[in-house]
Amino acid sequence: LTTGGLSCFAVQGGLLTSALASEGTGDKKYVKEKSILMFLAAKLISYTVLGFILGLLGSTIKITPKFQGYLELAVGLYMLVTAARLLNLHPIFRYLVIQAPKAFLKLLRNKSQAQSFFTPAVLGFLTVLIPCGVTQAMMLLAIASGNAVLGASIMFFFVLGTSPVFFLMGLAAVSLLKNKAFSVIAAVFIAVIGIMAINSGQILRGSVHTIQNYYEV
Numbered sequence: 001l002t003t004g005g006l007s008c009f010a011v012q013g014g015l016l017t018s019a020l021a022s023e024g025t026g027d028k029k030y031v032k033e034k035s036i037l038m039f040l041a042a043k044l045i046s047y048t049v050l051g052f053i054l055g056l057l058g059s060t061i062k063i064t065p066k067f068q069g070y071l072e073l074a075v076g077l078y079m080l081v082t083a084a085r086l087l088n089l090h091p092i093f094r095y096l097v098i099q100a101p102k103a104f105l106k107l108l109r110n111k112s113q114a115q116s117f118f119t120p121a122v123l124g125f126l127t128v129l130i131p132c133g134v135t136q137a138m139m140l141l142a143i144a145s146g147n148a149v150l151g152a153s154i155m156f157f158f159v160l161g162t163s164p165v166f167f168l169m170g171l172a173a174v175s176l177l178k179n180k181a182f183s184v185i186a187a188v189f190i191a192v193i194g195i196m197a198i199n200s201g202q203i204l205r206g207s208v209h210t211i212q213n214y215y216e217v
Contacts, residue, residue: 004158005165009131015039015075015127016170018082019120035120036170040163042124047135048156050128054142054149063080069204071129074195081196086187111128 005151006126013159019039052127131139139160142151202210 001161001164003098004132004134004138005162008135008162009165009169011044012127012130012132013166013169014079014081014197015123016166017104017129017190018079018172018192019123033171036123036167039120039124040166042121042157043127044156044163046125046128047159048152050139051142051155052148053154054139054155055145056148058146065204066206068130069201069206072201072204075130076194076197076199078203079197083187083191083194086190087184097101117147130175 016036016039019035019097081093084090138154141152143150147152199211204211
């Protein structure tokens, strides 16, 4: 409810904003709210499963900083693509979005609604790949528990506690995206977080090509 929600949004908020931006700038607020809930539900499920695995495996599992760095790079690049699509920099960026498989859409009658909920769900699941510092502390707690159910419970209740902050910030993003001028602001916000994610990835990888090193030069 406190530091967990704020620190996690600082790291993963770009994914939520990207999910909302992927749906355009329409006025159907209830659809946006459902998309935010879909994002949070997917995040809750993915971290609960992760907690189960961490508790089951105990201290035998290890994610290296270098591997996490590559994940940060991938997420950062996706955010930059989203920002470029919001600003209509080039038509090619319209095709670089996460979309549901056509076979999946054919099984559902309301294809547009299914598509709009698919992206938030996928991005919600992807948050498990870029845990913030407080989340990593909870992951260590889940590992130390040495119990699958307890590990899952630790991650479930922690992520549940971070959800109110994500929901409120998501609603704020909905209001911003209704206005074209604010869409530009949202694009800049996503781009900045994307650059920060890429920079964090470079630091984790041990690369000399970081903002801090460039500033020193």
